[in-house]
Amino acid sequence: MQPPGTEGPRGRAAEPRRSGSAADEPAPGGVLRRAAPANRPGARAGDESAPAACRRGALRAGHSHPGADPGAAQGHTRRAQTGASSDHARSDPGLGDRRPRDRAAPRKDRRTGTRVQGHELAPARIHQRAARRAGALAPGKSPATGPPHVHSGAVKRRELLKGAGAGLTLAIPAVRAATLLESRWDFIIVGAGTAGLPAAIHASRRGASVLMLEAADTLGGTLNMAMGQVSAGGTRLQDDQGIVDSPDRHFEDIMEITFGEADPEIVRRTVDLAPDTLNWLLDQGLVPLPGHPVTGAAPGRAGYSVPRYFWAEEAGRAILKVVLEELDREMPQGNIAIRTSTRVTGLLTSDSGAVEGVRAESGNEEWTFRGRHILLTNGGYAMNPDMFELLTGHPAYAAGSWPHSLGDGLDLAVSVGGWLRGQHLHRAGTGSILTGPKFPAKVYARFATVPQQRLPWEIWVNDAGQRFIREDEPLVRPRARAVLALPRLRYVIVFDENIFNSAPPGLPQFSREEFLAHCENHPMFARADSLDELAAAADVDADGLAQTVRDYNDAVASGADPLGREHLPEPIARPPFYAITHLGSSATSSTGVAVNDAHQVVRGNQETVPGLYAAGEVLGSGATLGSTFAPGMLLTPALSVGRWLGMTLPI
Ligand SMILES: Cc1cc2nc3c(=O)[nH]c(=O)nc-3n(C[C@H](O)[C@H](O)[C@H](O)COP(=O)(O)OP(=O)(O)OC[C@H]3O[C@@H](n4cnc5c(N)ncnc54)[C@H](O)[C@@H]3O)c2cc1C
Known part of the structure; x- marks a missing residue:
C-alpha cells in the first residue's frame, strides 16, 4: 500500500498523480484560495x-x-493568531538549530553543529541533556563524541x-x-x-x-x-458477530449520508484503510462497549446501513x-x-x-x-x-x-x-444553550428540540422575532440548515406560563425553582411580564415577536400553521413569558487544506x-x-x- x-520505501518520489479532489472544487467564490507565491x-x-x-x-x-x-x-483586518510564515532555508543543516527568538543566530561549526560563539547551545548538548532527563543517556556521554549508547x-x-x-x-x-x-x-x-x-x-x-x-x-x-467514535467496513469486531460489510459499502453509505458533499477521494482512501486501522x-x-458496533442512526438522522460504528467506555x-x-x-x-x-x-x-x-x-x-x-x-x-x-x-x-x-x-x-x-460546508448543529453569548463559551445545556423525543410546545424565533421553521420538523438536516441560515446563528425559544406549567419540561435536569433562578442569573435565560419586555431581555425585535405570537395563536385556534407545524397544543398568551437563547456552534473545522490523493498539499494551480x-x-x-x-x-x-x-x- x-x-x-x-x-516504495527508499524509492525516489515520482510525480504524483493529480487528484480530482482539489481540481473538482468549485472555483473561487465557494472556496478560499491563495495565490501561489511569486x-x-x-x-x-x-x-x-x-x-x-x-x-x-x-x-x-x-x-x-x-x-x-x-x-x-x-472587511476584517485581523491576522490569524498563529503568525506562521514561510521562510527560505538559511540556517545550517542539522538535527535542529536553536537560537533565542529575535536574535541573530550565532556562528556554528557546520559539521558538528557546535556553538562557536554567542548563546547557541549545540544540538549535541541539548540532546545529550534532554536524553539524560528522559533516562536515555548516561551522564558524561556525548552522543556526538562518546561511544555509542544504546x-x-x-x-x-x-x-x-x-x-x-x-x-x-x-x-x-x-x-x-x-x-x-x-x-x-x-x-x-x-x-x-x-x-x-x-x-x-x-x-x-x-x-x-x-x-x-x-x-x-x-x-x-x-x-x-x-467521544472516540470510529467506523470501518470489514473489521474483526463485525466478523465475530457475523456482520457482513465492506469498504465499498462504507463508502456508499458515507456518500449517501453526506448527500454527496464529502470528498470521494478522501473518503475512498479512508474506508479502504479503516478496517486495518481499527483491527x-x-x-x-x-x-468496544457491549452491543457495539451500531449503525449510528438517531431520530431524524440516517445512520449506516449495517452496524459498523463503535467506541469504548473511556471514549477518545x-x-x-x-x-x-x-x-x-x-x-x-x-x-x-x-x-x-x-x-x-x-x-x-x-x-x-x-x-x-x-x-x-x-x-x-x-x-x-x-x-x-x-x-x-x-x-x-x-x-x-x-x-x-x-x-x-x-x-x-x-x-x-x-x-x-x-x-x-x-x-x-x-x-x-x-x-x-x-x-x-460549515455546520453549526441545531443550536444549544451556551454559558454565554461569546467565545469562549461552553455548551451549558440542551433543550429537548428533537420532536421524536418531545413534541414542541414553544415557538422558536430569530432576531427579527419571526419563526423560521416548523418546530416539529422531524429531520435533523432541515433543522440544522435553518439554524445555519439565521443571522448570528441565533434563535430564541419562547413560551408562556401555561406552557411552563403544563408541558413536559424541555430542560428536565432543572427543577422548577432552578429554572426560575436561571431566568434571574443566566445570560441565556429571560422571564418578563410582557412580550415587549421579553423581547428586550432576549434581544429580539419587539414588534416582530408580538406579530409572530398573534399569528401563532391564530394557527393554534384554526389548527392550520403556515409553516406546516402539526403539534399546536396551546397559545402563547399568559404572562409571565419565557425566553431561552440558543446559538449554533461547532467544535470542529469545516474548511481545510487541499491535498491530492497522495495527501500532498497542493497549490491553487494544482501543483504539489x-x-x-x-x-x-x-x-x-x-x-x-x-x-x-x-x-x-x-x-x-x-x-x-x-x-x-x-x-x-x-x-
Ligand atoms: C469534543 C469532541 C468530540 C469528538 N468526538 C469525535 C468522535 O467521537 N468521532 C470522530 O470521528 N471525531 C470526533 N471528533 C473530531 C476528532 O476528534 C478530530 O477531528 C480529530 O481528533 C482530529 O485529529 P488531528 O490529528 O487532526 O488533530 P489533533 O488530534 O487535535 O492533533 C493535533 C495536534 O497538533 C498540535 N498542534 C497544533 N498546532 C501545532 C503547532 N503549530 N505545532 C505543533 N503542534 C501543534 C495539537 O496540540 C495537537 O496535539 C471530536 C471532536 C471534539 C472536539
Missing part, C-alpha cells in the same frame, strides 16, 4: 503585485482571494503523557543523534495528536527517523476529549491509551524524538519551493529542523475565533475543542501556496508543494462529513491516513 505516484513554481500572472506580506503567507482576511472569503467581504528503556508513561517541562525532548534517539546531526529527519511530524502519533509509530517501524513536534505539553491532541486498535486492546482516551502503548513499544528503537511545548510557526522552503524543514518556537527560543517529509497533522481551527469567523463567516461562540486547535496547519500550508477548501503532506482535521471536516455528520468520520480518517503516511512515504 503506497501513495499512487510514489515508489518567483516559485506555480506563480501565476498577477502574483507579482501581491503584497510581500501576502506572499509570506499568513492567513489574513485582507489578502485572501477576492470574492472567496466572507471575512474579507466583511537507548535501552521505554519512556516512562507519565513522561509520554505530560512533558516534565517546557520544550522537553522525550526519548532522544541517542544512537542516531550523531549521524542525524549531519543529515535531516525522514519525517517531521507537526502535531502529536490523532493523526500524528500513528504516523510516527509506523514510520519508525520502517526504520525512518522521526521528529514529532507538539505545541501542547501533553500528547494526544483532540483524542484527549473526543490494529482492537488487536492492541481497545475494548481509550484510543489514546492503546496508541501510546504502541508508541511506548516503539520508542526503544531510538528512531523517534518528541518535543512537547514546541509550536511550529513556519516552513523552510528551498529556492524551488520545496518544503524542507520547519521553524518552531519553544518558550523564548526559536528552532529550525530539517526533514524530507513534513506532515501537517496539527488539527483544525475551532479554538481560533478570528480564523473561525474569517473562514465560516460566523462567530465562533463555543470553545469546545482542543486548546491548540488554532488553525496553524492551515496557516502553514497557505504560507507556501497551499489553498483551502470546504468553506461552504514538494515535501509537504497533511492528514486529520487540518483537511477540514467537510472532506469526510460534508456539511452534515457521518459517524466516526473524523477520528477514523485521521488515524488511518496518519498511519498510512507513516507506512508508505519513501525513506
